[in-house]
Amino acid sequence: MKSLIIETIICQMYKVTMNKTQKPTNQRLLDAAEVLFAKDGFSAVTVRQIAKKAEADISLVYYHFKSKRELFEAVLMRRAKYLNDLRLDELEKIERRHEEDVPSLEEIIYAFVYPLLKKLSEDHDEWTHYFSLIAMVNNSPSWGGQMMTKYFDPLVHRFLKAIRRVFPDCEEADLYWSYHFLSGALTLTFAETGRIDNLSDGICQSSDMKSIIERLPKFIAGGFSSLCKK
Structure with missing residues (x-):
C-alpha cells in the first residue's frame, strides 16, 4: 500500500496519466529496458530513453530500480x-x-x-x-x-x-x-x-x-x- 501511494504521488507531481489498461509501471520499464538493452547494449542506452519507451517519468526508474545497473540485472x-x-x-x-x-x-x-x-x-x-x-x-x-x-x-x-x-x-x-x-x-x-x-x-x-x-x-x-x- 505504501509503495502504491508513493508512486501515485510521484505520478501526480509530474502529471503522468496512468492508463488502467497498461501494465504496472515496473513491468513497462522492464519491457522497455529489455528491448533497448538487447538492441544497443548497456552502455549506449540511457535511463531517459528507457523511461520514454515505457511512457513513464524518469523518476520512476530510480524509484523502482535505484540505478540503471539494477534495472539491467532485474531484466x-x-x-x-x-x-x-x-x-x-x-x-x-x-x-x-x-x-x-x-x-x-x-x-x-x-x-x-x-x-x-x-x-x-x-x-x-x-x-x-x-x-x-x-x-x-x-x-x-x-x-x-x-x-x-x-x-x-x-x-x-x-x-x-x-x-x-x-x-x-x-x-x-x-x-x-x-x-x-x-x-x-x-x-x-x-x-x-x-x-x-x-x-x-x-x-x-x-x-x-x-x-x-x-x-x-x-x-x-x-x-x-x-x-x-x-
Whole structure:
C-alpha cells in the first residue's frame, strides 16, 4: 500500500496519466529496458530513453530500480528463474523415467536446450529480445563471467552432474570445455544474426526454430561424446 501511494504521488507531481489498461509501471520499464538493452547494449542506452519507451517519468526508474545497473540485472533475473525452472522440470522428468538406469546423453541435452528454443519458437516476439540480450551478455568480457555465473551456474552444475552419470570416466576439463562449446552454440542461435541465411544462400534461416530443435541437441551430444567417451 505504501509503495502504491508513493508512486501515485510521484505520478501526480509530474502529471503522468496512468492508463488502467497498461501494465504496472515496473513491468513497462522492464519491457522497455529489455528491448533497448538487447538492441544497443548497456552502455549506449540511457535511463531517459528507457523511461520514454515505457511512457513513464524518469523518476520512476530510480524509484523502482535505484540505478540503471539494477534495472539491467532485474531484466536478466525476471526470465532467468522461469527458464531455469522449465529446464530443471524437463531434467527431473527424464530422471524419473530412468530410475533404474541412466538417461541418454541426448535426452539430457534436449532437456537443457529444448525449453529455451520452444519458448523462442512459440512466443518469438515476447522472448526474442531477452535471448538476444543473453547472447550479448554471454559474449561480453565485462558481463559474461559475472552475470551468467550469478543467474545460471547452479542449473548448469545440475546438468553436468547428470552428464557425469553418462560418462563417469570423463575428465573434468573435457566436461567443462564441452559445456563451454555448448554455451557458444546456444547463444549464437539466440542471436539470430542471419549469418547462416547468407552463408547458405537461403537454404537455412537463423529464425527456423523447428530445424534448430531437430539438430542442435544431436550436434551438442556428439561434441560431448567425442570429448568425454572413453
